Amino acid sequence: MTSDIHALSGAYAIDALDDIERAQFERHLAECAECRAEVDGLREAAGLLAETSAAEPPAALRERLLAEVATVRPLPPVTPPPAQHTGRSRRRWVAPLVAAAAVVAALGAGGVVWHPWSDETTQAPPVSAADRVRNAPDAVSVTRRVDGGEATIVASKSLNQFVVSTEGLPALPVGKVYEMWLQDADEGMVPVSGGLMTAADSTVVLEGDLANALGAGITVEPAGGSRVPTSDPVAVFSFETA
Amino acid sequence: MGKDHVVDQFRPVTPGVPSSEGTPGGPALGELLRLSSRGDQGAFAALYDATSRRAFGLALRVVRDPAQAEEVTQEAFLEVWRTASRFDPDRGSAVAWLLTIVHRKAVDRVRSAEASSRRDVAYHQQNQPVDHDATAEAAEASLEARRVRGALENLTEVQREALELAYFGGYTHTEVATMLDLPVGTAKTRIRDGLIRLRDAMGVGR
Numbered sequence: 001m002t003s004d005i006h007a008l009s010g011a012y013a014i015d016a017l018d019d020i021e022r023a024q025f026e027r028h029l030a031e032c033a034e035c036r037a038e039v040d041g042l043r044e045a046a047g048l049l050a051e052t053s054a055a056e057p058p059a060a061l062r063e064r065l066l067a068e069v070a071t072v073r074p075l076p077p078v079t080p081p082p083a084q085h086t087g088r089s090r091r092r093w094v095a096p097l098v099a100a101a102a103v104v105a106a107l108g109a110g111g112v113v114w115h116p117w118s119d120e121t122t123q124a125p126p127v128s129a130a131d132r133v134r135n136a137p138d139a140v141s142v143t144r145r146v147d148g149g150e151a152t153i154v155a156s157k158s159l160n161q162f163v164v165s166t167e168g169l170p171a172l173p174v175g176k177v178y179e180m181w182l183q184d185a186d187e188g189m190v191p192v193s194g195g196l197m198t199a200a201d202s203t204v205v206l207e208g209d210l211a212n213a214l215g216a217g218i219t220v221e222p223a224g225g226s227r228v229p230t231s232d233p234v235a236v237f238s239f240e241t242a
Numbered sequence: 243m244g245k246d247h248v249v250d251q252f253r254p255v256t257p258g259v260p261s262s263e264g265t266p267g268g269p270a271l272g273e274l275l276r277l278s279s280r281g282d283q284g285a286f287a288a289l290y291d292a293t294s295r296r297a298f299g300l301a302l303r304v305v306r307d308p309a310q311a312e313e314v315t316q317e318a319f320l321e322v323w324r325t326a327s328r329f330d331p332d333r334g335s336a337v338a339w340l341l342t343i344v345h346r347k348a349v350d351r352v353r354s355a356e357a358s359s360r361r362d363v364a365y366h367q368q369n370q371p372v373d374h375d376a377t378a379e380a381a382e383a384s385l386e387a388r389r390v391r392g393a394l395e396n397l398t399e400v401q402r403e404a405l406e407l408a409y410f411g412g413y414t415h416t417e418v419a420t421m422l423d424l425p426v427g428t429a430k431t432r433i434r435d436g437l438i439r440l441r442d443a444m445g446v447g448r
Contacts, residue, residue, distance in 0.1 A: 010434025011415040015349040018416070040333045041447025042437040046345070047338035048444055049389045049409055055299035061312050063292070064288055068316070069323050074279050077327035166354035 005194070009035050013042035018208045019129065020161070024194025027204065129205045130163045144235040146170070149199075149216060153237045157210045164195075165203040172199055172220060179221040180206065181229060182213045189217070189229050196225050215239050272329070279326035286323055293337055294319075297344045299418045304348035314351050318344040334447070349412040366430035393443035401436035405428050 011017050012041075017024040017025060022149045029035055133139060136156035139190075149168035156162065164180060172178070180195030192206050219232035271292060297318060302311035321343050329339050353448035394402055400422065407418045408429075419429035441447045 007431055007434060008415075009406065010437045011430040013437065014405075014409045014433065015346050016413065016418065016430070016433060018414050019424070021414075041441055042434070044334050044338045044447040045339040045341050045437045045441035045444065048345075048386075048390045048440065048446065049405075050296045050300040050341050051384060051390045053299040053303040053365075053410065054384060054387065056293040057298035057315060059293050061316060062287075062290060065290065065316050066283065068320060069283060070287060072320065073323060074281055075324050075328070077279070081448050117341045164362070179304055179320060197402050228291060 006035060008076060010042055014046045015037045021194070022178045023129070023205060027194065028140075066216075070102060104187075130165075130203055131163075133159055133161050133163045133205060140239055142239070143236040144237060146218070146235050151235050151237075153216055154238060155210055155213075155216075160210050161204060161205055161207050162210065162216070163205050165217070166197060166199070168197045169197075169201075172235050175223045176220050177223050177225060178218050178234075179225045179229075181217045181219065182208045182210070183215045183217060184209065185212050185214055191225060191227060196221075218229075243247075258437050263292050271340075272331045273312060275329050275336050278323060279329075286326075286360075289322075289336075289340075293340055296337070296341060298340060299342070300344050301348045304345070304412045309346075315344065316347045318347045321347070352412040355439045390440075390444065393440055396439050396443045397436045398432075401432045401439065402422070404432040405436040405440075419439060 002193070005025060006111065008017060008021060008113045012022065012025045012029075012053075029039065033199050057107045068159075068219045086156055086174050118162040133156045134141075136159055137204065138158050139154050139156045141152065141154045143150060146166075147170045149170060151164065153168045169178065178199070179193040180197065182192055184190045190208070192208050194204070215236060215238040216238065217229070218231050218235045219229045221230060251296060271289060272360075274285045276290070278289060286292060294315070294352070298311060298315045299313040301310060305311050305314055318340075322340055325343075334341075397405070402411040403422055404415075405420050407413050408415060411418075413421065414425070415430040415433055418424075418433070419426055422429065424432070
């Protein structure tokens with residue numbers, strides 16, 4: 001856990017993160033019980049603020065709502081998985097969070113009005129944040145093999161975003177993480193916010209100053225990440241020659 | 243056993259948070275949510291009656307336009323109805339869970355409005371008159387609101403401003419930093435510190 005990302009708990013609790021930060025923080029939340037508990041407590045506090053702005057809704061709203069509710073079936077509870085297998089459960093935990101964030105990102109960008117009650121079950125988003133980057137007209141894709149696994153970066157300078165997807169990365173010793181860097185033409189290696197990864201296969205959308213980036217790299221760092229790389233990169237992605 | 247059940251039924255509406263609404267002695271909001279998740283429309287109506295002033299008031303404060311606030315409130319309560327089974331009483335109170343949904347929908351609404359028509363729409367919304375007399379009057383009637391205002395006195399000026407701009411204004415912490423002329427990255431800390439002080443002063447959460 002880096003102190004930087006931990007400090008986002010308050011802003012996350014009251015929806016004051018942009019879509020990218022929210023996706024990053026939700027990835028962190030999946031792995032940080034301390035932050036989950038803190039977010040719950042801060043939401044409790046935030047709810048109190050609404051006491052100071054209470055206002056009587058129009059009576060017609062109640063009628064409309066109750067009429068509509070009569071036509072909508074409540075979702076079933078989430079049933080617990082049959083067995084807890086850490087390796088599997090983490091992988092399954094991360095993906096839905098990223099997907100949920102992607103829905104928001106896509107909706108926020110398109111200004112689409114979402115009617116959550118119009119379908120009975122949660123459904124896949126029409127366009128994910130990752131696809132938005134991949135479909136950008138200036139998207140550049142680079143794939144590198146990493147010790148039997150594979151990492152692909154698709155970068156869009158116009159969006160200033162890039163998608164990192166990993167598959168079969170070698171497992172790391174306890175206390176180590178993969179960290180993502182951008183190689184800035186002026187500032188050298190710059191750590192990417194939210195760019196810490198485990199060996200679990202994942203696809204994440206990250207943000208950085210791509211206009212000035214020559215390339216990107218992945219190194220192995222102590223848990224929590226580093227401010228400057230402390231080891232040689234396991235993969236280097238050049239944006240120039242792609 | 244039977245006695246325990248009665249005691250359970252009559253616990254405060256939200257533990258540690260005496261509410262301005264609701265029916266004293268009626269079923270707890272968590273219980274109403276549980277019944278709603280099984281399709282009990284009467285329980286859902288009671289839940290609405292107990293929380294709609296806070297929900298609508300919050301939506302109105304964020305989106306400012308009464309017609310849009312109605313839509314946001316309706317969307318949020320429909321989601322509450324659909325996802326009531328996902329409420330986990332171990333993680334917090336029912337009202338906090340419900341208001342989190344309302345707030346998120348309200349913020350999504352102002353941000354997507356902004357994305358589609360940029361600043362002029364947001365500016366227009368900001369300058370739409372809100373019926374302050376009615377809103378203030380209703381809020382003043384609540385003792386709980388007074389307690390919260392008292393607790394907000396414990397925050398520093400900048401913590402309170404940052405928190406209110408983010409929560410009621412629907413701005414991101416980065417936008418709040420710019421608006422308050424704070425160094426980049428410090429608004430999020432002010433927001434978190436402010437919420438922690440509010441939480442501790444009101445004795446909610448942990």
